[in-house]
Amino acid sequence: xxxxxxxxxxxxxxxxxxxxxxxxxxxxxxxxxxxxxxxxxxxxxxxxxxxxxxxxxxxxxxxxxxxxxxxxxxxxxxxxxxxxxxxxxxxxxxxxxxxxxxxxxxxxxxxxxxxxxxxxxxxxxxxxxxxxxxxxxxxxxxxxxxxxxxxxxxxxxxxxxxxxxxxxxxxxxxxxxxxxxxxxxxxxxxxxxxxxxxxxxxxxxxxxxxxxxxxxxxxxxxxxxxxxxxxxxxxxxxxxxxxxxxxxxxxxxxxxxxxxxxxxxxxxxxxxxxxxxxxxxxxxxxxxxxxxxxxxxxxxxxxxxxxxxxxxxxxxxxxxxxxxxxxxxxxxxxxxxxxxxxxxxxxxxxxxxxxxxxxxxxxxxxxxxxxxxxxxxxxxxxxxxxxxxxxxxxxxxxxxxxxxxxxxxxxxxxxxxxxxxxxxxxxxxxxxxxxxxxxxxxxxxxxxxxxxxxxxxxxxxxxxxxxxxxxxxxxxxxxxxxxxxxxxxxxxxxxxxxxxxxxxxxxxxxxxxxxxxxxxxxxxxxxxxxxxxxxxxxxxxxxxxxxxxxxxxxxxxxxxxxxxxxxxxxxxxxxxxxxxxxxxxxxxxxxxxxxxxxxxxxxxxxxxxxxxxxxxxxxxxxxxxxxxxxxxxxxxxxxxxxxxxxxxxxxxxxxxxxxxxxxxxxxxxxxxxxxxxx
Numbered sequence: 001x002x003x004x005x006x007x008x009x010x011x012x013x014x015x016x017x018x019x020x021x022x023x024x025x026x027x028x029x030x031x032x033x034x035x036x037x038x039x040x041x042x043x044x045x046x047x048x049x050x051x052x053x054x055x056x057x058x059x060x061x062x063x064x065x066x067x068x069x070x071x072x073x074x075x076x077x078x079x080x081x082x083x084x085x086x087x088x089x090x091x092x093x094x095x096x097x098x099x100x101x102x103x104x105x106x107x108x109x110x111x112x113x114x115x116x117x118x119x120x121x122x123x124x125x126x127x128x129x130x131x132x133x134x135x136x137x138x139x140x141x142x143x144x145x146x147x148x149x150x151x152x153x154x155x156x157x158x159x160x161x162x163x164x165x166x167x168x169x170x171x172x173x174x175x176x177x178x179x180x181x182x183x184x185x186x187x188x189x190x191x192x193x194x195x196x197x198x199x200x201x202x203x204x205x206x207x208x209x210x211x212x213x214x215x216x217x218x219x220x221x222x223x224x225x226x227x228x229x230x231x232x233x234x235x236x237x238x239x240x241x242x243x244x245x246x247x248x249x250x251x252x253x254x255x256x257x258x259x260x261x262x263x264x265x266x267x268x269x270x271x272x273x274x275x276x277x278x279x280x281x282x283x284x285x286x287x288x289x290x291x292x293x294x295x296x297x298x299x300x301x302x303x304x305x306x307x308x309x310x311x312x313x314x315x316x317x318x319x320x321x322x323x324x325x326x327x328x329x330x331x332x333x334x335x336x337x338x339x340x341x342x343x344x345x346x347x348x349x350x351x352x353x354x355x356x357x358x359x360x361x362x363x364x365x366x367x368x369x370x371x372x373x374x375x376x377x378x379x380x381x382x383x384x385x386x387x388x389x390x391x392x393x394x395x396x397x398x399x400x401x402x403x404x405x406x407x408x409x410x411x412x413x414x415x416x417x418x419x420x421x422x423x424x425x426x427x428x429x430x431x432x433x434x435x436x437x438x439x440x441x442x443x444x445x446x447x448x449x450x451x452x453x454x455x456x457x458x459x460x461x462x463x464x465x466x467x468x469x470x471x472x473x474x475x476x477x478x479x480x481x482x483x484x485x486x487x488x489x490x491x492x493x494x495x496x497x498x499x500x501x502x503x504x505x506x507x508x509x510x511x512x513x514x515x516x517x518x519x520x521x522x523x524x525x526x527x528x529x530x531x532x533x534x535x536x537x538x539x540x541x542x543x544x545x546x547x548x549x550x551x552x553x554x555x556x557x558x559x560x561x562x563x564x565x566x567x568x569x570x571x572x573x574x575x576x577x578x579x580x581x582x583x584x585x586x587x588x589x590x591x592x593x594x595x596x597x598x599x600x601x602x603x604x605x606x607x608x609x610x611x612x613x614x615x616x617x618x619x620x621x622x623x624x625x626x627x628x629x630x631x632x633x634x635x636x637x638x639x640x641x642x643x644x645x646x647x648x649x650x651x652x653x654x655x656x657x658x659x660x661x662x663x664x665x666x667x668x669x670x671x672x673x674x675x676x677x678x
Contacts, residue, residue, distance in 0.1 A: 001322075001428075002044040002051075003140030003185050005194040005241040006132025010057060010125025011036045012098045012118040013585040014213045014593075015621050016541055020060035021095025022208035022362035023110040029098055030211035031581075031620040032593060033293075034219060035236055035613040036097050038122075039243040040129035041185070041196060042137060043322060043428050050322040052426045053087045053133075054196060054433065054469070055126055056243035058215040058222075061091040061438075061471040064418050065103040065114075068532050069123045074130065082130065085326035085521070088426055088435040089126065091471035093246045094203045094216040095362070100541075102475075103533045106407055106416040113539035117585050136239075139188040144431060144465055145314035148178045152302045153201045155442060156253040156285065156360050157491055159271040159371070160484040164443050176200065176252050176442050180306055181467045183431065184314040192229060194241035197221075197307045198467045200249040200442065204361040205287050205296035212618060217254055218244035220300030223615055225307060235613035244303060246470035248436075248445025250478050250491050254299040255285030259360040271487075272369045273360050280369045285360040297615075320429030323519070325512040328527035331421045331476065331497045332408060334504040344500045347397035348408025349417035350390060351477075352493030353379070356404055359490045370489040375402035398498050401488055407496070413538075417496060420530040422473035423505065425452070425512045431465045432456065432516075434509060435472035440479045441491055444502050447481065448509060455510045459517035474530070479505060546663060547654045548627040549577045555654050556670030559630060562648065565676045568639045572648060574672040578631030579654035581621050583665050592651055593619045594633045599645040599674065606647065610635070633672075641677055648672040 014032045018025060036058035044051035059066075067089055074082040099107070100115025101122050108114065155161050155175040162169070169175075177200045185193040203216030215222070221244045223235060230238025259268045261275035261282045268275050268283035275282040287295025334346045353372040356379075358364035366379075383389070383404065390406035407416035424435040434452060449466045456464045477494040485492045485499045495501050515521045549555050560575040584591045594617060596610035612619055618634040633648045650670045658664045 001140055001142060002046055002137045003142070003187070003193055004042040004133035004135070004137035005185065006040045006129040006136060007037050007236070007241045008125045008128035008132060009035055009236065010038045010059070010122045011213060012121030013115070013582045014098070015581045017098040017100055017115050017118055018111045019096050019213070020099030020111060021204070022358070024208045024362065025110050027208050028211065029213055030622070031213070031618065032612055033212035033214035033618055034223065034615050036213065036215055037236065038125040038129040039241050040133040041194065041243070042130070042133045043142065044137065045322050046139070051081070051086060052322050052324055052428055053082060053130060054426065055087070055089050055129060056196065056245040057089065057091055057122065057126060058094055058219050059091045059097045059122055060093060060095060060099070061475040062089045062473055063102045063107070064474040064530055065119065066101055066122055066126070067422070067473050068530065070126050073123065073127045084422070085424065086324040086426065088424060088433060088469060088472055090245050090435065090469045092203055092215065092218050092244065093249065093471050094214065094219060096206050096210055096212065096214045096216055098213065100539065103414060103535055104417055105410070105414050106405070112541050114535050115539050115541060117582065121585065140193060141186055141188065142318040142428065143184040143314035144181070144316050144318050145184070145310040146179055146181045147306060147310045149180050149199060149303060149306045150178065151256060152299050153178070153252045153254060154256050154258060155251050157251045157489045160480065160487045160489045160492060161251065161443060163483040163487050164481055165483065168443070172446070177248060177445065180310065181465065182307055182310040182314065183318070184311050192240055195225070195307065195311055196243045196245055198245050198247045198469060199303060200247040200252050200445065201254050201299070202249050202252055202361060205254050205299050206292050208362040210292060217296050217299040218303060220296055220615060221304040221307065224301065224304040234608065234611050236611070244307070248440035248442060248468045249470055250439035250441035250444065250480070252442060253285055253361050255287045255295070255361060257286040257288060259283050259285045271371045274369050279367045280357050281363050281367045283360055284363060318429040318431050322428055323516050323521060324424070324426040325515045325521045325524055326422065326424040327508070327512070327524055328420050328529060329423055329508060330419050330528055331504065332419045336500050336503045336507050338503060344503070345397070346500055346504045347498030348394050349496035350394055350398050350401070350403045350407055351405045351496060352398070352401040352488055353404045354488050354490050354493035357490055371487060372402060373400045373488050379404065400486060401493060414533045414535065418474050418476060418530065420528055421476055423508045423512060424473065425509065425516060427516050430463060431467065432513070434466065434468045436468055436470055436505070437472055437474045438476040438479055439470060440468060441481065441484060443481050443484065444479050447502065448506055451506045452509050452513045455513040456517050459514055461517040544580060544582060544655055544663070546627060546657045547579050547629070550628060553577050555579055555652065555668040556650060558670060558672060562672045562675045565678055566637055567678055568637050568641050570637055572635040572637060572675060573632060574648050575630055575632045576650050576670045578621060578629045579652045580629060581652070583653035583655055594651070595649045596635050597647050597649060637677060643677050645674050645676060647674050
């Protein structure tokens with residue numbers, strides 16, 4: 001094959017934009033722990049025109065808006081080379097990235113509308129990563145390996161899982177998929193290019209009290225692998241690209257100590273995930289660490305170490321033709337043949353009451369509980385008044401789900417949920433990547449993989465490695481099994497196209513697999529193209545206005561100085577007169593907010609040893625009154641740091657008035673005093 005890899009920053013605004021994932025309007029960005037990246041991999045046949053692009057992006061999920069804008073840019077640059085069928089865009093599902101990159105109304109509620117800078121950063125970062133991979137194509141080889149990751153996940157809806165048939169459950173040793181599948185890429189001389197790992201776990205080690213933008217546990221795994229392979233380079237730099245992509249993580253949590261009542265400390269591992277005092281709002285899962293930062297590192301390191309072992313031992317080469325199959329499907333009305341006598345249908349999208357309960361990884365706001373199969377007259381009344389009552393047809397279709405939001409019947413100012421959904425498979429030789437538009441639960445994923453594998457087998461394409469890539473192309477929440485759906489915990493309440501959603505997807509993906517096996521992908525109907533809504537920018541974000549420094553101070557001046565001396569495992573900390581970091585996001589493609597620099601007496605100059613993509617540095621922004629704000633930089637000095645003289649530097653942009661109606665953006669910087677590490 002010809003192989004190319006690329007990585008580009010897609011962080012976007014790290015302040016004032018709500019973070020996407022927990023749907024908690026109070027969880028607004030207030031700084032940076034680690035940068036977000038788009039990682040692109042292109043595999044092409046040397047002679048043929050066939051090629052496949054897989055992109056894993058450090059964001060909550062790929063939205064339809066992002067997908068459509070990326071495809072539009074690619075068409076403009078490359079014509080028909082990169083298309084809906086051969087480009088897979090997959091979100092890692094971090095819950096600590098900026099939101100606001102959706103065109104469907106439901107997602108505007110918790111992310112203050114459509115936030116143009118967030119959308120642009122993601123779209124441009126994805127396209128740039130593909131450009132880099134495209135420019136770096138060279139002859140290469142691919143190897144696949146698989147293995148078991150221990151101590152890194154639990155099933156967060158075990159009572160739903162138990163609703164699946166016992167005979168089916170008995171075929172598996174665990175209620176989560178512990179298998180990691182890893183694809184290793186080298187050039188023809190054996191030089192290392194990169195890897196993609198697929199493993200099912202929610203990147204929610206950082207909980208909903210966090211305000212620092214970061215890529216969570218799987219992002220930390222990428223960071224560790226890339227730092228190891230790009231020796232001597234700063235984080236985010238260097239040629240080796242390591243993507244840790246999402247899979248069927250719907251009911252899988254990294255918070256391995258399980259759910260406890262925050263007020264009493266007792267377990268709340270019950271069908272309602274509810275506490276005796278305080279109800280469901282008190283029931284939260286704990287990670288393995290003492291705090292969320294440590295839990296993120298522990299889970300990330302586990303994943304990294306398994307990937308490293310599989311990477312080093314990978315010997316099974318992937319060979320064979322490349323192909324891809326894609327359709328747009330109106331998911332609100334798919335007829336599914338369950339058997340020769342029985343046909344069922346999917347529904348217009350709707351969310352159930354338990355959707356509002358959230359999960360043990362991030363609880364809801366109003367003490368809704370999971371496992372609710374009856375509506376609540378109080379909330380139903382409010383909903384009927386504000387949003388309109390669901391139609392009888394939709395109610396019947398979704399039964400036993402009590403509908404909270406009948407999103408498929410809400411279209412102001414734009415539809416609240418997508419109707420048209422991408423289904424897609426890309427085959428690289430013996431590897432079939434199923435690009436799924438949401439979060440399949442453990443058992444849903446197993447059923448889908450098995451169905452697709454048997455479809456390939458029955459058409460003579462035996463021994464395919466079938467892997468699920470999650471959160472691809474458009475976000476449609478969860479896909480629970482029919483049996484899990486009856487229990488109506490969070491994942492089932494969020495299965496938006498009704499109880500037969502999984503059966504519909506299995507039928508559709510079987511069709512794609514058959515087309516690939518019979519070399520008939522050209523004959524697949526394209527389906528109805530999804531609309532690109534005419535939304536320029538509709539946002540409740542505060543507008544950027546002129547900023548001020550305190551009296552007798554300038555932007556970048558130190559307000560609280562570092563100590564003269566630190567040891568390893570201590571935190572060096574400095575506070576500056578700061579400015580809104582959104583100014584920087586809107587004015588620079590590659591902007592570092594901070595550097596850690598070490599003094600070299602040999603060259604009598606300062607050298608950058610860390611940037612803001614490092615997991616050892618933290619950047620905090622706090623807004624004051626009268627257009628003033630502060631920035632605090634922290635360096636959590638790791639064990640093994642070389643002794644010597646260091647300083648912390650801050651880089652920002654402030655807005656100032658130029659005439660009556662014009663604001664200009666002015667760059668500035670600040671530096672701490674020098675300090676010793678002993």
